[in-house]
Amino acid sequence: MAVKIFIATDRLDSVLEKLSTKIDLLIPASLKDDKSAPTGFVPFVPGTAPAFDRQTTTPLKKALLPQVETLLRFEYHKDPQGSPKSSVTVDDQRQVRPTLVFGARPCDVKALTTLDRVFSNGPYVDPYYVERRKNTLFATLVCRQNDAKCFCTSVGGGPADMEGSHLRIVPVDGGYVVEALSPEAQTLLENLADAPDSARDAQAGQIVEEALKRRVGELDTKGSPEAFRKRFDQTDYWFQMINQCLGCGVCTYVCPTCYCFTITDEVENLKGERLRSWDSCMFYHYTLEASGHNPRPTKLERYRNRVGHKFSYIPERYEGLLGCCGCGRCIRSCPVSIDIRQVVGHLKENTSE
Ligand code: SF4
Ligand code: SF4
Structure with a gap:
């Protein structure tokens, strides 16, 4: 049976802190001290309030394809004899740590399927992207905050689409029901918090049901x-x-x-x-x-x-x-x-x- 826990809103910070001792955590949060500032996925620091109530301004792809990244470092070595020939050493060590993105949205995780085709499949595999992808897990929020600009169900996704996700987060009264969707996620939830009571479990189930049926956007992309x-x-x-x-x-x-x-x-x-x-x-x-x-x-x-x-x-x-x-x-x-x-x-x- 899938492991589920309930995280009360007032315990979220301490549970995330405990989780961050098992794996590096990225959470959606304001990029400045101001709550209304643009948001993005940032390393979890105790005391940071996750911005679960709105879609991040900068997309999740930044976690796998940084805006700027060093691919390699190099150094030329001159021949001390003065020969015009020189040598070069190249260091392309990649240091990727296992990371959990806690609070991704289904559309952002879905978007990675496009990046996967480009960077992981076909004749040119990108080792930098692939390494991060292999080491990143996603705890995805069932989305209840879509707005008039969203159209995920028009393009094959949905507010409860968990394709590519390892944990499902369902916002319920007083907190979040978090459910493991993969074996590695199950281990992460061990000893973090108690299972939800039956009322909250039932509420989470209803929210997922409703989100699975909800249409978001009416764009017809056929043809x-x-x-x-x-x-x-x-x-x-x-x-x-x-x-x-x-x-x-x-x-x-x-x-x-x-x-x-x-x-x-x-x-x-x-x-x-x-x-x-x-x-x-x-x-x-x-x-x-x-x-x-x-x-x-x-x-x-x-x-x-x-x-x-x-x-x-x-x-x-x-x-x-x-x-x-x-x-x-x-x-x-x-x-x-x-x-x-x-x-x-x-x-x-x-x-x-
Ligand atoms: S479509 Fe809008 S956001 Fe895109 S380049 Fe033009 S003005 Fe800028
Ligand atoms: S709606 Fe489509 S094109 Fe526009 S930012 Fe999102 S994924 Fe890109």
Whole structure:
């Protein structure tokens, strides 16, 4: 039988502290002292209040694909005899500690299936991502705080979708019922807290039932790859959709399924670091070639690529998997209110010929 515990709200901090002696913990929390500040997943420190009541501003992908990470360090060695030949030593040690993300949302965990296809499958496996992925567990909240920008059930997810999760957290009266969904999670729950009483257990069951039935968003994505291809050359359509875009790139930085990156070397004297940093396909320089040619010279081509990537190229390449988890972050964060649901929703209009 699955192990379940009840964590009373006023004991959450001490239970998390105990849990953090077994495994490194990341929790959703405010990124500044101010409670209304943007939120993200941060290492647990006793006394930090988890922000379970809202979706984080920065996505969970940051835990597996950091915004900036050192891929390796290198050092050149000059030949003391003055020969023009020199040698270089490279250190690409990865130090990844087992980590539990406590309080992820189902959409964020779902988004990792897109990153998995890109970084873990196929001819180019990314050892940095794979190592973190193998060592990270997810305790996922049954979501009761979806808002008007969320559309997870339109893209194959749902507020109680536990695919990829190791523990389920159900907010109930006075606290949380936490249930192990995998053997390694079962071990984590041992001796942490008592089992829920029958009333709370029943309430948790009802909340899960209700969340499993709840529809979140009405976007119809059926046939979007074909509709996108038909729309591809209709510049009027794309211009009308994204005319007001500022090209700020926020939509890509907050998106849990975007994974564009750039690699740079930072060198001082004979030592250096190779860094990988998030980049954005919404930026002109992302696709600028050394020749000066740019295949996506305007925001029209760049935004069209962003939509095509998520609703046409990824599903065509990965057997129907959509490159969007419906978290709504790009809609909430866009300074000029561009709504990807409208762009995708209108793809199929008047394209029957
Ligand atoms: S495209 Fe927008 S709604 Fe879809 S996963 Fe990215 S941020 Fe979320
Ligand atoms: S957030 Fe909005 S304005 Fe900024 S690049 Fe994305 S679509 Fe354009």
